[in-house]
Amino acid sequence: MMKIDVLTLFPEMFSGVLGQSILHKAAEKSAVSYGVINFRDYADNKHNSVDDYPYGGGAGMVLMPQPIFDAVDDLKAKATSGKTRVILLCPQGERYDQRKAEELAKEDHLIFICGHYEGYDERIREHVVTDEISIGDYVLTGGELGAMVVIDSIVRLLPEVLGNEESHMKDSFSTGLLEHPHYTRPADFRSWKVPEVLLSGNHKLIEEWRNKEALRRTLVRRPDLFEKIELTKSQQKWLEEVKKEYE
Structure with a gap:
């Protein structure tokens, strides 16, 4: 069973998405289990702050490394699999595509980091993250929507999640081509x-x-x-x- 953990400041955003349709059915079939964690809970300061002003000045706030590092360490320690992919949702990341979805669908444990504010402390990228992913050349207010897109595209590829195992094999991009047209009744x-x-x-x-x-x-x-x-x-x-x- 795949384990997917999401680190976010807005865990309530995921309840509707993970609790409906194919993503919910996948969890019911024990193909995947989800954990949605507010990484503010890992902050070690009295105000539970997770961001601070950037060194050198500049606009916006930057996510501090400590809460992210501690959260990832904790989730890895609890994982039953020895290998974990830690995915940072970021407009600077690798452009996401179907081949990446197929690659990630083979993993046992995925951790998604959803950022906000101006950006991440660079040490998060350098020492925690294994993959940086962008779902397009535009900027969102946070990584949550991007994480939902990536999770949906991965979970539907897991064994026995779709009713027909061939359903995703001829999807657009799975073969390298766009998918052919479909028709149903009436003729x-x-x-x-x-x-x-x-x-x-x-x-x-x-x-x-x-x-x-x-x-x-x-x-x-x-x-x-x-x-x-x-x-x-x-x-x-x-x-x-x-x-x-x-x-």
């Missing part, structure tokens, strides 16, 4: 019809159509993704066919 809705091939029952043709449509969607919306993947000979052939349609 004719307001004169917009489901592609005939999907009604044919010919699984080989359906799979070929899905591959082509994934290539088409990637070509139109995210052609940059082709630089990161190696296509099979069949995919290369289908991609050339798709490209000719736009000539």
Whole structure:
């Protein structure tokens, strides 16, 4: 079972997210357990302060190292696994993607640090954190929303969390391509019809159509993704066919 701990100044923000839908069901299935900890509880000063003015001056406040260090040490000591990944949510971090989600989903224990204010004491980055993650090139008021996004993307990959184990295997980005279109009943809705091939029952043709449509969607919306993947000979052939349609 994976253990996920979150260090935050606003633990109440997580109750709705972790207590609903797939994330809640994953905990019920014992695929994951969550701990949401207010790291202010680890402050060793009489005012329970976790931030202070930056040395050298400047705008804003900086999170002090002591509460974070002590909280992480405590959580590691309580962990049943010997290996822990400590993840800092930060706009300076590595751009998050599906491959990172798949990598983290293989771990036993994850600790997320959600910061606020102007930033972190640099010693937190240097001596506590194993991964720095950014969910995009923008700045949020804190790391909580970023942590929720990352946790959701990881937990859905854990064994037996999704009803169908193949559900996530063809997700957008899991294969390197964007996912093909989906259709359901009715077959004719307001004169917009489901592609005939999907009604044919010919699984080989359906799979070929899905591959082509994934290539088409990637070509139109995210052609940059082709630089990161190696296509099979069949995919290369289908991609050339798709490209000719736009000539």
